[in-house]
Amino acid sequence: MKIFIFLFTILWINSAIKAQSAVCDYDIQYFWTNGFINSNKSYYSCYLKTINASSIDKINGQHVASHSDDDVTYFFIEKGNSIKTFSSIFCQKFKNLEVIRTSDADIHSIDGNTLENCKNLDILDLAGTKIRYLPKDLLIKNTKLSQIWFRDSPLATLPENLLISQFNLKILHLKGNQINFLPAKIFHPLIQLEALYLQHNKLQSINPEWFKSLQALKWLFLNDNQIAAIPAKSFESLPALTELYLYKNKIKSLTSNSFDGLHNLKILNLYGNEITELPRNVFSRLSNLQELSLFNNKLTVVHAASFGIHNNLVDIYLGSNRINQIEKSLIDKIAVNFINMEGNICSRDKLKGIDNIKAGLKTCFENHDNKIQELLTSLVKVVRAYICGKPVQGVGNIVGGQHVARGNFPWVTALVTPSGDYFCGGTLVSNRKVVTVAHCIQDKHDSSPKMAGDIITQLGVYDLKRVVEVGRVSYAVQRINVHPDWNTLTEPFDADLAVLVLDREVTFNEFIHPICLAxxxxxxxxxxxxxxxxxxxxxxxxxxxxxxxxxxxxxxxxxxxxxxxxxxxxxxxxxxxxxxxxxxxxxxxxxxxxxxxxxxxxxxxxxxxxxxxxxxxxxxxxxxxxxxxxxxxxxxxxxxxxxxxxx
Missing domain, CATH: 2.40.10.10 (Trypsin-like serine proteases)
Incomplete structure (x- = not known):
């Protein structure tokens, strides 16, 4: 088993954009890893970089004699072009396109017939454009699409019939728009949809009619909106759903039937809302639930009647509420391994010493002695986490090339772009510092170093393909400190070192704590x-x-x-x-x-x-x-x- 390290900018990108014009001359192996579905095949690619709109008709795929326009299957419009309108000329020239992508392109509009000749289109990724309106007939001829990404743009809504022909769609990504309204039947044609991203929009309510036909949906992201309530039976049409993310909304109330029908749900995240009370039986029908986050709400009491008998529920996050009591009968009803109670009234002193921890837990759990002792054991492990270089989870025998267990090396850090793309590793060495190499910030012979705003550090991360993960916390970078001896113009990798200062102090736990410096x-x-x-x-x-x-x-x-x-x-x-x-x-x-x-x-x-x-x-x-x-x-x-x- 081999493990390798990404050392230079991806070769095919550098090769494909070497000219200050359209380049259509490079066979690439393209891997779609931003979503849950991976595509693995070779594409003949065409890149647009700093092309003027007046030169569009000169674009062709004949840069290499063995290829022609009909061979071009991957088309990428980069930032820096002067093209304002995405017109039909591209699909007229390259009729066999399977992938169309943009990256922060200054495109303001798209014609209704832009894609009608691209009948083999599989992936459409219009990311970071300035398009505010999508023509209703835009996708009518593109019946083979499996992924559509209209993300990080200023869309306020979608036309009612935009998706009417998308019976094969697996991923629909609408993250980071300004959507405040969706037609009731907008998603009804999407009978094979598996992942729906609606996070970081301006939705104020949920319409259960949206989900009526989404029998195959597994992942639903509604976080970071302005949703105030979850109506009864909002998700009852989603029998395959396994992960539901509703965090960072303005939810004040739930009903006892809010989550009816979600028999296969494993992860429910309600973090960062304004929930004051858990209705009777609100979670009782979620028989396969494994992770429940109610962190940072306004709960004061947790009643056993809110839960059924949960043999699968192992992680409950109740921290940063106003809880002064948890009914002891709740502990007998669930197979919980980890309860986070930090920051509540009954456990406010928990990290000031084992004696205070025990007193706090007695208040929280009404002297339920067995559970108190169990939690004390886990908390002692957490206290150990404050000592550098000592993982809470023990490290077993090392076998090269094998996946590590979660928590074995809790200082491992992933550096990602603001859009979530992984680009380098890092290591947590204190409660504010992550170290990495300087060439991840500014590579050799690169005149454009990354700025602090270009980097997000993910601590407690384990599975990169998951957008949200229990225990993972993202920190912005306040300041980048590249070693002063790092020289991008010379060949040696001397002083290849950088320290990222995080925007706030890190809270350590069993998945996040620092390593010692050698x-x-x-x-x-x-x-x-x-x-x-x-x-x-x-x-x-x-x-x-x-x-x-x-x-x-x-x-x-x-x-x-x-x-x-x-x-x-x-x-x-x-x-x-x-x-x-x-x-x-x-x-x-x-x-x-x-x-x-x-x-x-x-x-x-x-x-x-x-x-x-x-x-x-x-x-x-x-x-x-x-x-x-x-x-x-x-x-x-x-x-x-x-x-x-x-x-």
Whole structure:
């Protein structure tokens, strides 16, 4: 099993946009990983970059003699074009398009006949446009669509018959618009729809009629709207639904029938609403529910009558309410393993000492002694989490290339774009700092470094393909500190190091806490582990969705130079090399990920994945070694980075 590290900007993107015009000359292997359905096939691609509207009629797919317009199946309009209207000329020229994408393009309108000649279209992703209105006949001829993404645009509604021909659609993504109204039967044709994204809009109410035909729907995202109530039987037409996200709305009330019909629901997230009371039996019919979040509402009492007998419910999040009592009979009715009560009246002192914790729990659970002792045991583990380098979950035997268990390495951090796309790894080293490599911020020969607003750090993350995950918390970056010696114009990867200062203090728990920085006493440890989302031997993935672990021998630079002299030019006195040199190595997907060592009592950040030799079928030479930034030589600088908001 191979784990690799993403070291450079994706090759096919660089190659495809090398000219300041339309480029239609590159075969790509395209992987759709932003949604729940992956597409894995080769496309002949056409990219538009800084093209003038007057030059559209000159675009063609004949840049390479072996291809023609009819061969173009992937079409991408980038930011920076002057095209204001998405017209029919594209589908007239490239009739066999299967994928059309935009990325923050300055497109203000789209013609009703724009897509009528693209009858083989499979994926339509119009992201970040300025389109406010969609013509009602826009999709009438595109009956093969499996994914439609109208996201991060200023749409206020959808025409009533826009989706009337979309019987094969699996994903509909409407996140980040300004939708405040939807026609009652807008989704009725979508009999195969599996994922519906409506989050970050301006919906004020739910119309149960929307969902009448969505028998196949599994994932429904209604979070970050302005919904005030959940009417009775709102979701009773959704028998296949497994995950329902309603967090960060303005929900004040539920009815006992709000969630009727959701027999297969596993995750229900109501975090960040204004719920004051749980009606009798409101959750009793959710027999397969596993995770329930009521965090940050206005509850004062939790009654057993709100729940049925739940043998599957293992995680309940009740923190940051106003709870002063939980009926003890509730504890007998559910198979809960974890109850988060932090920030409530009955547990406000819970982290000030074990004695106070026990007193608080007695108040919360009415002296239900067995449950108190069980929770005390788990809370002691949480207190341990405040000591660096000691995971709450024990780490078993390390088997290279295997997925790690959740919580084994709770300092592992994913760096993603504001739209949620993973691009690098990182490591949590304090309650405000994440370390990564500088080339994730500004790569060699790149004149445009990332700004703080371009990066979101995800802590407690495990499965990247899940949009929402219990225990995951996203933090914005207040300030980026790239090491002053990092030089993008020279070849060595010296000082390939950056510290991201987070916008607020991190709350530690069993899934989130920091690792220790390496000191002299672990400098001689011969083997560490790399944990991250690097590309594996599975060629259908750009990166892994669940982190993998690989044992990594640590060597001196000189040892590796003898094996591969090409490493000399990318190394320095502040790097070391690692790997086995036997075909198991690091490559795409994990730049910035840490190499961890242990002295038997705690884990330490010994190195950070920096660079490797390009080549091989995966884009790097896994028979060679990789270069790591030597953290032990930068400890003083990392510790010296200020977290002062005004520094």
């Amino acid at each position: 000191g002299v006493h672990v400098a001689t440890v011969a083997t560490g582990v790399v944990v991250g989302y690097g590309k594996s031997e599975d060629e259908t993935k750009i990166h892994e969705n669940i982190p993998k672990i690989i044992a990594t021998p640590i060597h001196t630079n000189e040892h590796c130079f003898l094996k591969n002299s090409n490493l000399v030019k990318i190394s320095s006195e502040r790097t070391f090399c690692g790997g086995s040199g036997t075909g198991v190595g690091v490559c795409r997907g994990d730049s910035g990920s840490g190499l961890f060592v242990t002295d038997g009592s705690a884990y330490y950040l010994r190195g950070i994945v920096s660079s490797s030799i390009i080549g091989g079928r995966y884009g790097c030479d896994v028979d060679s070694y990789s270069v790591f930034t030597d953290v032990a030589k930068y400890v003083d600088w990392i510790n010296g980075v200020s977290t002062d908001r005004f520094d």
